[in-house]
Amino acid sequence: MEGKCIPVIDMQKLEEDDGEQQLKRLREASEEWGCFRIVNHKIPSSLMSEMKKVVREALDLPMEIKMRNTDVIAGSGYMAPTQVNPLYEALGLYDLASSQSLRTFSSQLDLSPHQRETIEMYAEAIHELAIDLGRMLAKSMGLASDLFKGWPCQFRINKYNFTPETVGSSGVQIHTDSGFLTILQDDENVGGLEVMDKSGAFVSVDPWVGTLLVNLGDVAKAWSNGRFCNVKHRVQCKEACIRVSIASFLLGPKEEAVEAPPELVDSDNPRQFLPFTYEEYRKLRISTKLQAGEALQFVRSNP
Ligand SMILES: O=C(O)CCC(=O)C(=O)O
Numbered sequence: 636m637e638g639k640c641i642p643v644i645d646m647q648k649l650e651e652d653d654g655e656q657q658l659k660r661l662r663e664a665s666e667e668w669g670c671f672r673i674v675n676h677k678i679p680s681s682l683m684s685e686m687k688k689v690v691r692e693a694l695d696l697p698m699e700i701k702m703r704n705t706d707v708i709a710g711s712g713y714m715a716p717t718q719v720n721p722l723y724e725a726l727g728l729y730d731l732a733s734s735q736s737l738r739t740f741s742s743q744l745d746l747s748p749h750q751r752e753t754i755e756m757y758a759e760a761i762h763e764l765a766i767d768l769g770r771m772l773a774k775s776m777g778l779a780s781d782l783f784k785g786w787p788c789q790f791r792i793n794k795y796n797f798t799p800e801t802v803g804s805s806g807v808q809i810h811t812d813s814g815f816l817t818i819l820q821d822d823e824n825v826g827g828l829e830v831m832d833k834s835g836a837f838v839s840v841d842p843w844v845g846t847l848l849v850n851l852g853d854v855a856k857a858w859s860n861g862r863f864c865n866v867k868h869r870v871q872c873k874e875a876c877i878r879v880s881i882a883s884f885l886l887g888p889k890e891e892a893v894e895a896p897p898e899l900v901d902s903d904n905p906r907q908f909l910p911f912t913y914e915e916y917r918k919l920r921i922s923t924k925l926q927a928g929e930a931l932q933f934v935r936s937n938p
């Protein structure tokens with residue numbers, strides 16, 4: 636594990652007119668790792684830390700209140716600890732770009748006006764960042780348009796109940812994210828996240844306050860015609876401290892199918908995946924219990 640570090644992308648440099656070099660780094664990071672840290676993004680650190688405080692409060696609510704956070708699409712609501720992931724629980728919100736969904740979430744959990752406002756401000760900022768990142772990823776592949784506008788986004792607020800007895804055990808099993816991209820505000824103090832590199836070795840992702848981590852998921856792999864890596868990752872308990880993270884997922888198109896743009900398909904790079912809708916794919920992952928990207932085999936063009 637030693638010596639390996641995940642790539643770092645400077646958002647400010649990326650947005651500059653002469654950001655060619657940074658775009659190239661972005662493409663390389665997306666193809667080689669499917670994972671990178673972003674620095675110099677526009678989300679104020681004060682908003683990030685306030686949001687962290689608010690979500691901790693929400694996760695500390697009694698179980699019967701958290702259970703009111705019900706699914707909107709399969710698996711989008713509260714997830715209680717299970718046999719597979721006994722230390723893990725999560726609250727969820729679909730769709731974070733919808734003010735109605737934000738209101739429903741906050742009233743289900745009886746949040747205060749301040750808590751509501753914080754979540755709304757964070758949702759707006761993170762949604763904008765997700766769209767910006769999508770645009771840059773498309774640009775890094777030579778595609779210009781805003782391809783990801785209107786794609787739904789989901790929050791998942793994760794809590795790991797780590798104790799001295801659980802050090803060395805699993806917090807969340809190995810998986811890929813199902814959607815296009817994930818922006819993760821990982822815990823600023825408690826490590827434990829590990830991503831798999833191309834050789835199959837796990838690399839620790841150490842906390843780095845003020846920055847955000849981006850993971851590409853199964854939709855990114857299909858959309859890029861196999862070029863982008865859907866990074867496998869897991870969370871291990873390494874310290875006896877509660878760990879809290881906020882994942883924001885840019886999922887996939889709402890109604891249309893996920894498919895690689897024609898520019899990414901040619902005789903040297905034939906189409907690798909059949910068109911599929913995100914919701915179909917999500918259900919497929921859940922029903923097959925194939926959580927680490929294996930479900931993509933069912934939508935391959937030449938199985
Ligand atoms: O808690 C973390 O750092 C990772 C969470 C994660 O992988 C997820 O929510 O999909």
Ligand SMILES: [Fe+2]
Pocket residue numbers: 810811812868
């Ligand atoms: Fe994940």
